[in-house]
Amino acid sequence: MxxxxxxxxxxxxxxxxxxxxxQIITAAFASPDADRWNYPFNATPGTRESSPSFGAILIDGFDDRDSQFLVGFDTDGQVTSGLATDRYHIERVTLTAVVSNDDAFAYDDSYDAFATYLDPLDAGYVADADAGRALELFGVGFRNGVDSTTWTETGAFGGVPAVAPAQGARNAFAAEFDTLGVAADVSNNLKDAFDPTPWAIGTTSAVAPGSLVPVDTEFTFDIDLCVPGVREYLRRSLAEGRVLLTITSLQAAAGGPDGGQGVNYPVWYTRENAIAQILGFEPTLTIELRVGSAAxxxxxxxxxxxxxxxxxxxxxxxxxxxxxxxxxxxxxxxxxxxxxxxxxx
Ligand SMILES: [Ca+2]
Ligand SMILES: [Ca+2]
Ligand SMILES: [Ca+2]
Ligand SMILES: [Ca+2]
Known part of the structure; x- marks a missing residue:
């Protein structure tokens, strides 16, 4: 030898x-340890068997990203926590989630700029070039004294104003981050007129872009580690032993320039869903990384x-x-x- x-x-x-x-580790998590319909109008958002994602487009008092799906994974069992963040050499991170409703929304595999959501009479309006709205993934930021270690799927939705719809008040919000870890809420990027950079867009090979998405379609969110702040966020998460992510999308559920009506948005299986547990439709997380000295x-x-x-x-x-x-x-x-x-x- x-x-x-x-x-x-x-x-x-x-x-x-x-x-x-x-050595390269592939850490695979078959279901979340917490997931929540992060939405101000439901009494049991942490234990429901499904979570929609949709928008309330440019409606005062509501977050544009009114309905978010927050998923969390405790990673310590497969990736040692508590190390210095530079000991985690992340090569790939993918989240999957499965749609539980049938033919309700069109598949869009690319980001739509905020200008495409404006009123067509607005000077800044740009027509959406492709059918549907993208399924986007972000990190999770916090306010109101809640943080990534104390957040639970069944905790309070938000702080002041306590009465729904509570724009800008949710305790946990879809966020992008700078390299130092400072969160920026993206829940109102239409009202605030900016384009965040999603960490991933949900994709599937089972549906053609522009076509309606059938029930039980799995979407893969392959996180772009080159988006500023993402690698640092994931390293901190692994050091903490908990990775929290938000699926969000801006199909107009009601009102706004898009005039949404009925269920025209995705509904996602959660970890509490009995069918999902049997068929493997719960959200999953896979992390490929090395742990230890970079050298x-x-x-x-x-x-x-x-x-x-x-x-x-x-x-x-x-x-x-x-x-x-x-x-x-x-x-x-x-x-x-x-x-x-x-x-x-
Ligand atoms: Ca849950
Ligand atoms: Ca589109
Ligand atoms: Ca380099
Ligand atoms: Ca060596």
Missing amino acids: HAGMIRAIAACLMLPSGVCSG DFDGNGSLNIDDIDAFVAAFLTSDPRADIDGSCTLNIDDIDAFVTAFLAG
């Missing part, structure tokens, strides 16, 4: 878990010349894994970050 291989196995066996600290590039749990060789080979072939600093570009900063991590051990 090759001496390096013997060393590698020995290094792995020394760890209590028997798992090499730097343990071959993932064998120890640092040596093999890691330098492997890193250099990856860097020279523009392998995205060589993006040590997570900037989504490969340059001298990654070499610096590798060397720094290697010397730090």
Whole structure:
């Protein structure tokens, strides 16, 4: 046996878990540990067997993203929590969710700018170029003294104004983040006239864009780790042991320029749904990552010349894994970050 291989196995066996600290892990969560219809008008939003997502388009007093679906996963059982955030080298994160209503809305696989939701008489109005509205994924921000560790699926919806519809008052809200972790609520991006950057758009190969979505269609949200603030958010979440995400979409449920009527929006299976439990239609989360030193590039749990060789080979072939600093570009900063991590051990 090759001496390096013997060393590698020995290094792995020394760890209590028997798992090499730097190896690629695929953590797969078959159902959420919490999920909630994040909506101001329901008495049991945390325990319902389904959660819609829809908009109240440009109606004063309502969040534009009036009905959101918040999903949470406790990750500590598969990804060690409590480490420094730079020990989590995230390669891919995907969420899936399944639609429980039939032919109610059209599939749109691309983001629609806020201008497409304005009144057609508004000077800033731009026609929507494709049928339907995208299914969007964001992180979760908090207010009113609630935070990511204290939020529960059955807790209060929001603070002042306490009476629904309570625009801008929900305790947990769909949010984007800066790299320092400061949340920006995207729930009113139409009224506030800005375009947030969704972390993912829900996609499916089972439905043609523009066509109605049949019941039991699974959507995949493949998170773009290059959206600013996303990688940092996920690293903090793993360190905390809890990943919280929001599915939101802006089909007009009622009123507004789009004049929505009836159920023309997705309804999602939740973890409480008996059918979903049997058929595997609950939301799922999959995370591919390495845990440990960024310099343990071959993932064998120890640092040596093999890691330098492997890193250099990856860097020279523009392998995205060589993006040590997570900037989504490969340059001298990654070499610096590798060397720094290697010397730090
Ligand atoms: Ca729930
Ligand atoms: Ca559209
Ligand atoms: Ca190594
Ligand atoms: Ca980089």
